[in-house]
Amino acid sequence: MCHMASRTVKIGVACPLPGERAACIEWLASAGYEPVPLTNLDTLARDMTTRPIEALIADVSLVAPADLPRLVRLLGPNRPLALVGARKDAIEDVPRDATWIDRPATRDSFLLSIGLALAEGRPARRSPRQNVAHSGTVDGVTAKIVDVSSEGVRLEIPGQSSAALPPFFILKVPAFGVAAKVKRVWVSQPGPGNLWCGGIVERHLVEKTAKMPWSTFVKAAPSYSTQAIQLVD
Numbered sequence: 001m002c003h004m005a006s007r008t009v010k011i012g013v014a015c016p017l018p019g020e021r022a023a024c025i026e027w028l029a030s031a032g033y034e035p036v037p038l039t040n041l042d043t044l045a046r047d048m049t050t051r052p053i054e055a056l057i058a059d060v061s062l063v064a065p066a067d068l069p070r071l072v073r074l075l076g077p078n079r080p081l082a083l084v085g086a087r088k089d090a091i092e093d094v095p096r097d098a099t100w101i102d103r104p105a106t107r108d109s110f111l112l113s114i115g116l117a118l119a120e121g122r123p124a125r126r127s128p129r130q131n132v133a134h135s136g137t138v139d140g141v142t143a144k145i146v147d148v149s150s151e152g153v154r155l156e157i158p159g160q161s162s163a164a165l166p167p168f169f170i171l172k173v174p175a176f177g178v179a180a181k182v183k184r185v186w187v188s189q190p191g192p193g194n195l196w197c198g199g200i201v202e203r204h205l206v207e208k209t210a211k212m213p214w215s216t217f218v219k220a221a222p223s224y225s226t227q228a229i230q231l232v233d
Contacts, residue, residue, distance in 0.1 A: 009033050009034060009054050009055075009118070010033075010034045010035075010036050010051070010052060010053045010054055011028055011033050011034070011035055011053060011054065011056070011057060011114070012035075012036045012038050012044075012047070012048075012051075012053040012055070012056040012057065012058075013025055013028070013035050013036065013037055013038060013057050014038040014039075014040060014041055014044075014056065014057065014058040014059060014062055015057070015058075016040075016059055016062065017059070020059075020084075020103075021037065023107075024057060024084075025037065027107045027110055027111060028111075028114070031111050036051050036053055038056075040062060041058060041062050041063065041071065044056075044071075044074060045074060048074075053079065054078075054079060054118070055079055055080045055081070055082065055114065055118055056075060056079060056080070056081050056082070057082045057084060057101075057114070058071075058081065058082070058083055058084070059084050059085065060083045060084060060085030061085070063083065072098070080098075080099065080114075080117035080118055081098045081099070081117075082098065082099040082100075082101055082113060082114060082117055083098055083099070083100055083101065084101045084103055084105065085100075085102075085103055086102070086103045099113050099114075099116070099117040099186075099188045100188060101113050116185070116186035116187060116188070117186060117188075130147060130148055130149065130218065130221065131146070132145055132146070132147060132148055132221045133145075134175060134176075134221060135173075135175070136155075136171055136172055136174070137171070137172045137174075138155065138157055138165070138169050138170070138171055138182075138197075139166070139169045139170055141159075141160065142157075143155045143157045143171070144156040144157075144158075145173065146196075148217070148218050148221060149218065150214075150215055150218055151200055152185070152198065152201060153171065153180075153182060153198070153199055153201060154196070154197070154198050154199075155171070155196070155197045156194070156195070156196055156197075157195045157196075157197060158194060160195045165184060165187060165195065165197060166184070167183065168181060168182065168183055168184065169181075169182055169184065169199075170182070171201075173217065176212050176217050176220065176221065177212045178212050178213075178214060178217045180201045180202070180203065180214050181202045181203050182200065182201055182202065183199055183200045183202050184197060184198075184199050185198045185200055186198045201214050
């Protein structure tokens with residue numbers, strides 16, 4: 001069940017299809033959000049000054065792949081981006097910060113996706129993220145660790161669906177002797193068999209194979225840019 005959101009949470013809705021735009025606005029309003037209709041993205045910078053928004057929902061037809069990085073930079077780190085489109089129209093390189101919503105969407109799936117995106121995008125982080133390229137396991141299932149911070153982690157879990165990921169799970173990084181209990185904050189499934197997840201590290205677990213605290217792992221883990229290993233999407 002979707003919790004009621006504050007009326008102060010303004011969400012931009014950029015959709016050229018009148019019926020779909022009306023449905024999105026109705027769903028957001030019914031959940032307590034304040035939808036802000038946007039006719040296009042050409043004036044987004046000006047619109048964000050005159051009508052500040054905390055998230056953007058955009059039809060994929062309005063976003064050229066080449067313009068996507070600029071759009072993400074314009075929104076900044078704490079304004080989530082949700083792209084709506086048919087699976088056949090999916091952008092190949094969807095940013096890991098973005099949420100993909102398949103068309104046609106139901107009210108429940110739509111609001112769940114937006115709620116999770118806001119949960120990830122809005123909290124102020126106390127420490128910066130560090131891109132890494134390590135393998136780990138989530139409750140025994142192989143996962144790619146995309147980035148880490150003192151408080152959290154972002155994962156890519158191949159071959160899994162969002163329904164398979166529990167609210168809390170155990171993340172292990174055997175190469176560093178790390179084990180931690182993680183609270184799921186958001187999930188995104190941009191394509192079949194490709195699950196992305198962001199979580200908060202609740203606590204370090206003391207086990208025979210867990211010799212390094214999470215905070216030490218974050219400091220010791222080589223960054224993506226300094227590693228010979230490359231993540232394969």
